Amino acid sequence: MIKLFVGLGNPGPEYEGTRHNAGFWWIDALARDLRLQLVPDRNYYGLVARTSVQGESVWLLEPQTFMNLSGKSVGALARFFKIQPEEILVVHDELDLPPGQVKLKRGGGHGGHNGLRDIHAQLGSSDYWRLRIGIGHPGDKQEVPNWVLRKPAPDQRKLIEDSIIHALQASPELLAGDMEKATLKIHTTKPQRPKPPRPEAL
Template identity: 65%
Template structure:
């Protein structure tokens, strides 16, 4: 089994670029930069995409431009056109249940309330895709989650998220060749210290962002 489609989740627009919910976009951007690839708008796939070769293997990179809640529309469109099976897809997303600096790789499972994952699962008709979960931490209160994911993390937390992302970038060759156990060992790394709790003012949320 090899991966043929790498998807990063986020919300489109400069106002969201640096928010926690866009951690998946950050990862895809970093991978594209590393390989000199340019993501370009693909209207038929409702997102920005690039096709490149990594280690001799062809792979698609995709950032849905549909807003988070409709990510599945974009993923399913590309996957169906190129006959890519769910188990050949990796979705990179922000994860509340992991601390900044943590990352976890898994295949299948539920969506844990993440609306991007939920829509992808619905549109593909299967939960059997791979997920790279980039920790962003939890605000500690469920009612603040929506505002938390749409805020920019402090510099120290952003640095920790990017460190976890870098470990995952170093595992790309293993991911693409199906060496998932080796990739997991590289990605999971060590558990970081918990950041101090921070209270931030809520911001308004638009439909489809969460």
């Protein structure tokens, strides 16, 4: 079962609505669904909530270390409670998926994502689960740093929020550790795309 749900993002009001904070948005929504309140915990360098599922403690975590040091927070909590990499789900923004799409997978590379890179280093493993929330790609690699730290356009934000709601429907399976069923639930949806602009009248 998943014992640690981690959402990646940057702390502070200036980053709140930016694409890089999509992981925070998902954890915030999960906390609301579970009626949990995330509170600061200096021991784990983040905002933390705890619940119990089938007699096991389950943690929600939003690192407050800034993205590039996310592993410091994840590693501290995972080590203290002896949570294995395969019992961790990291929710993060994904450039390689368009807004409206979300994918679940276990293991793999960090794909240049600095939050994942640091988690790899701190856990000494890449064998954790990832929930990849599509934010789209700006089309130019040089534009990526600015892209992830900007707020999406309203239509893109709506698509991202819809994908978060969709993925939350699999939270009972994620909490129960039925990853096969969770994957099926998350992946069996048509990708949503923004509506094309109306042609201008001649």
